[in-house]
Amino acid sequence: MTAEDGRPIADYGFISDCHSAALISGTGSIDWLCLPRFDAPSVFGRLLDPSAGHWSIRPAGEFDVRRRYLDGSLVLETQFTTQTGMAMLTDALVLGASETGHGIGQASPHTLVRILEVTEGQIAFEAEFCPRPEHGLVCPRLEVNEGVVATLGGADVLTLAGPAPTGVDEGRATWRGVLDEACSLVFVLTHTARSEGRPEIWSDRQARRRLAATVKGWQSWSALHQRYEGPARELVLQSGLVLRALSYQPTGALVAACTTSLPERSGGGRNWDQRYAWIRHASSTVGALALATCDEEADRFLSWIIGTAGEVQHGRGMQAVYGLAGEHDLSERELTHLAGWRSSRPVRVGNDAWNQEPIDLYGELLDAVLGRRDRLSPPPAAVQDFLCGLAEAAARKWNDPDPGTWEQRGELRHHVSSKLMCWVALDRAVQLAEWLGHPARAVGWAASRDEIREAIMVAGWNGAIGSFTQCFYGDTVDASLLLLASTGFLPIGDPRMAATIDRVEADLTAPCGLLYRYPPEDDGIEGDEGAMLSCTYWLVECLAARGDKPRAIELFERANAYANDLGLLSGQAEPTTGELMGNFPQALSHVGLVNAASVLARMP
Numbered sequence: 001m002t003a004e005d006g007r008p009i010a011d012y013g014f015i016s017d018c019h020s021a022a023l024i025s026g027t028g029s030i031d032w033l034c035l036p037r038f039d040a041p042s043v044f045g046r047l048l049d050p051s052a053g054h055w056s057i058r059p060a061g062e063f064d065v066r067r068r069y070l071d072g073s074l075v076l077e078t079q080f081t082t083q084t085g086m087a088m089l090t091d092a093l094v095l096g097a098s099e100t101g102h103g104i105g106q107a108s109p110h111t112l113v114r115i116l117e118v119t120e121g122q123i124a125f126e127a128e129f130c131p132r133p134e135h136g137l138v139c140p141r142l143e144v145n146e147g148v149v150a151t152l153g154g155a156d157v158l159t160l161a162g163p164a165p166t167g168v169d170e171g172r173a174t175w176r177g178v179l180d181e182a183c184s185l186v187f188v189l190t191h192t193a194r195s196e197g198r199p200e201i202w203s204d205r206q207a208r209r210r211l212a213a214t215v216k217g218w219q220s221w222s223a224l225h226q227r228y229e230g231p232a233r234e235l236v237l238q239s240g241l242v243l244r245a246l247s248y249q250p251t252g253a254l255v256a257a258c259t260t261s262l263p264e265r266s267g268g269g270r271n272w273d274q275r276y277a278w279i280r281h282a283s284s285t286v287g288a289l290a291l292a293t294c295d296e297e298a299d300r301f302l303s304w305i306i307g308t309a310g311e312v313q314h315g316r317g318m319q320a321v322y323g324l325a326g327e328h329d330l331s332e333r334e335l336t337h338l339a340g341w342r343s344s345r346p347v348r349v350g351n352d353a354w355n356q357e358p359i360d361l362y363g364e365l366l367d368a369v370l371g372r373r374d375r376l377s378p379p380p381a382a383v384q385d386f387l388c389g390l391a392e393a394a395a396r397k398w399n400d401p402d403p404g405t406w407e408q409r410g411e412l413r414h415h416v417s418s419k420l421m422c423w424v425a426l427d428r429a430v431q432l433a434e435w436l437g438h439p440a441r442a443v444g445w446a447a448s449r450d451e452i453r454e455a456i457m458v459a460g461w462n463g464a465i466g467s468f469t470q471c472f473y474g475d476t477v478d479a480s481l482l483l484l485a486s487t488g489f490l491p492i493g494d495p496r497m498a499a500t501i502d503r504v505e506a507d508l509t510a511p512c513g514l515l516y517r518y519p520p521e522d523d524g525i526e527g528d529e530g531a532m533l534s535c536t537y538w539l540v541e542c543l544a545a546r547g548d549k550p551r552a553i554e555l556f557e558r559a560n561a562y563a564n565d566l567g568l569l570s571g572q573a574e575p576t577t578g579e580l581m582g583n584f585p586q587a588l589s590h591v592g593l594v595n596a597a598s599v600l601a602r603m604p
Contacts (some may be wrong), residue, residue, distance in 0.1 A: 005030070006342040009262060010564040012047075012579045013067060013076045017093035017108040018476035019198040023047060023584070026065050028078055028446045029056035034192040035109045035156070038248060038255045039324060040276040041134045041349075043158060043191070048261060048347055049338040053132030057089055057116050059177070060124040060488035069238075071568060072226075073218030074245050075211070076566075085121025085181070089114065095217040104339040106249055110191040111202075112213050113327045117184035125185070129165070131158050133348070135335055139171040147172050148201055157194050161201045162187035173400070187554045225294035229599030231553075232593070235560055238567035240292030240592035245288070246587050248324040252300030253277035253308075254285065257571065257583035262342035262474045263574045265404065268527030271344055274349045274571075274583040275554045276330060279305055280360065280405065281534075281588060283367035288594040295375060302368055309365070310386040317393060318365075320407060330354040362394040362407060363421030366428040367487070373435060384436050391429035391441075395448035398422035399455070404518050405480045409525050414472040416460040417480035424487050425451040461496065469501035470518055471514050479535035480484050482542050492545045502543050505548050508535070510575035513558050515539060530572030530581045533559055537592030551586065552603075556596055569593065 012023040012031070020040065023032035028346035030053050031046040045052030067078040078089040091114050096107030116125060133154040142152035146166040151157055163185055165173040170349035179185070221244065221449045227556040228236050248254045252467065261274035282305055289298040309318045309327040323330060334430045340347050369376070369387060377388065404415035425474030426449035433442035459472035481500050484490050490497040514531035515538075528567060536559045543552035562580060563569050569589035 008579060009341075009570050009584050010568075011567075012192060012564075012584065012587050013069075013078075013091075013566050014242070014258070014568055015074050015076055015091055016258070017095055017111075018245060018247055018249040019108040020093065021090070021108065021245065022093060022112065023259070024078070024091055026067065026078070027056070028058040028080070029054050030091075030112075032259060033112070033273070034258070035417055036108075036248075037324060039273075040259050042136070043133045043156075044399055045338070047259065052136030052338060055114075055127075055129050055131070056600055057127040057187070058125065058427075060086065060126045063165070067566065067571060070215055070239075071219070072222035072241075073215050074241055075215050075218065075274050076292070080123070081469075082121075083125060085118055085123045087116055087118045087123045087125070087179070089116050090211065092174040092214045093330070094214045097210065097213060103167055108249070109199075110354055111181055111199075112189045112209075113188075113207050113214075114187040115211065116179070118179045120179050120181060121186070121534075122178060122180050124178050125176070125396075127185075127187075129173040130159055130171065132171075132235055134160070136338060136366050140158075142168050142171060142173055144168055150198070152258055153428060155194060157192050157196075157198070159190045159192070160187060161190075161207075174493050177550075180300055188250050193205075193469045198422050198478040203258065208250055225297075226292070228297070228597075231597050232554070232560055235563060235567055236292055236594055236597050239288075239594050241588050242568065242585050243289060243587060243594075244293050246279070246298060246585070247297060247301070251325055252297075252304040253322070253326075254301050254587055256588065259583045260349055261338075261344070261347040262341055262570070262583045263572060263583070265528045265595070266342050266529035266579075266581065267344050269344075269346065270527045270529070271340065271346060271348060272583070273332070273348050273585075276323055276351060276354075277304070278322045279309060279318060280358070280364055281591065282322050282364040283362075283371060284370045284595055285574055285587070287371060288374075289599075291598055292293060292590075292594045299372060299375060302372055305365060305368070306383060306386065306443055310383065317397065318361045318363060318390075320353050320356060320358050322354070328354065334525040340423050352409075353403075353506050355575065356403045356407060356419065357399045358404070358407070358416075359394070359400055359402045360421035361416040362390040363424030363428070363487075365434065366425045370428040370432055370491060373432065378435060378437070381437075384438070385442060387432070388429070388436055388438055391445050394422040394425035394429075396444065398448070398452050400472055405478075409519055413457075415455060415478070415480075416470060416472065417478060417483060419452055419456050419460065419472075420480075420484060420487060420489055421448055421490060422457065426452065427488070435502070456489070465503065467500045476519050477507050477522070479508055479515050479532070479538060480517075482535075482538040486538070486547060492542065498546065501539070501546070505539060510573075512575055512578035514573050514575075516575070529575075531575045532572050533562060533586070534592040537589075537596040541599045544596070544603055547603075549600075559596075560593065 046054040138154040140151035231286035256274035259269035264270040276326035332352040334346040338347040403598035491594040570584040
């Protein structure tokens with residue numbers, strides 16, 4: 001393993017064209033890139049195995065690094081400083097030629113531009129292009145023609161235009177040399193299907209023009225839509241950019257993260273593919289999109305959910321997760337040839353959560369619809385039937401055991417959070433009944449809602465520990481119990497809610513200061529839990545809602561401190577050291593940050 005392998009997750013920057021994404025290390029190495037979609041096989045995968053491909057551009061010898069995003073964009077600048085000079089590396093997945101405002105990402109050319117420019121003195125540089133398509137299974141031959149490097153082998157073609165390499169060997173092209181002040185190197189990497197033939201080769205001038213257009217596209221979107229003013233403004237705006245960049249433009253789906261199998265704990269087995277779109281937490285996600293991006297993005301995501309999940313179910317419930325174009329079958333498999341990040345195995349693609357039947361999703365979707373009702377036209381009959389069917393399913397299935405909010409793979413249980421979201425489904429359906437064209441059904445929905453409430457109050461409350469519990473008649477807590485307040489099931493000032501908040505904080509706070517989802521237990525999954533950022537932001541919301549402003553702000557700032565130098569958050573943190581863990585960047589963490597900031601902004 002080299003110094004580049006197993007780098008801290010926080011060391012990576014993130015760029016996107018709203019179709020796919022790349023992760024770039026602090027030393028200028030692209031160690032993760034999937035083309036042409038977020039969920040496609042990687043062409044650079046050193047993030048998960050030393051031999052799975054990378055593309056590095058860096059000074060030779062020792063150097064210092066500073067980096068930033070150009071204001072209002074996801075164009076990354078990495079500044080290298082050596083003893084002899086200074087250089088700037090600019091990286092972008094380019095947008096369509098004339099995309100601005102809301103339409104950014106509609107016509108991605110699937111092209112990555114990298115420009116290294118010496119701004120002071122002189123720099124000795126080295127670059128290495130080592131593509132390994134299909135998650136490292138393919139080691140392509142490299143063909144060089146008039147300075148253009150193209151791959152031979154595999155289903156797709158990568159074409160790299162730029163200066164002629166100084167060496168090509170064993171599927172690896174290298175460049176070494178010295179650049180003087182004001183001199184630059186321009187590289188353009190384009191992905192095409194082999195059946196499409198070779199792409200247009202951009203000149204240096206064209207590449208710079210497309211890069212400038214990409215900066216303009218991001219900045220025009222940001223200027224048009226980002227209006228947030230409040231606590232942690234810069235982080236909230238950055239979270240908005242991240243959420244927009246994780247949105248798959250052709251459909252409006254929002255990927256949970258752009259990576260697979262980054263572990264919750266180093267060396268552990270809780271390694272999941274999150275390059276798909278989850279319905280769970282739809283309501284909070286829609287709210288965060290409306291606040292930190294724009295109403296149109298929130299509406300597109302909600303419309304995608306309804307269009308994807310609104311099938312005739314034939315006895316099956318909604319899936320928790322779907323593919324970016326609405327695919328249902330996300331069958332999971334292990335890539336046994338990959339070593340995993342810091343030897344964290346298995347490496348997985350696909351996600352078997354698609355085959356679970358959770359019952360909390362009905363409430364997630366109906367709550368999201370209620371939150372956007374004033375912007376939506378009365379739905380057509382087919383959508384009315386689908387949404388009414390969600391309420392009927394909640395009334396019918398609320399007493400079934402399920403895998404719960406966290407998609408546990410062990411025995412199905414009676415999770416309080418799942419019952420809660422069935423209550424939410426019916427409560428929101430009552431409020432939506434007239435809008436849905438079925439006012440008479442509100443009476444039955446209300447009766448079922450009240451039945452669920454009574455069951456939670458009796459079976460979900462444990463007087464011995466003075467708290468609601470993770471499961472009916474249980475004796476442990478779960479961070480999702482914090483949603484009892486935010487959903488309106490109980491007033492924040494109710495003594496039982498206050499006691500539950502305190503118990504969750506006391507029992508689930510990890511040494512690093514963040515919350516676990518639930519206590520360590522046999523949940524059917526190998527390995528230990530990481531501490532979770534989104535749960536910590538839920539606690540911030542609860543503390544703020546009950547007026548405990550100093551503690552809410554303290555916890556909010558503690559969670560925000562886990563963002564890396566570019567404002568990016570992963571899903572988890574190592575409980576003792578606080579090192580970022582889990583897939584990256586994680587949409588749910590950024591959703592949590594945005595929503596917690598919104599609650600704090602409303603405090604007197």
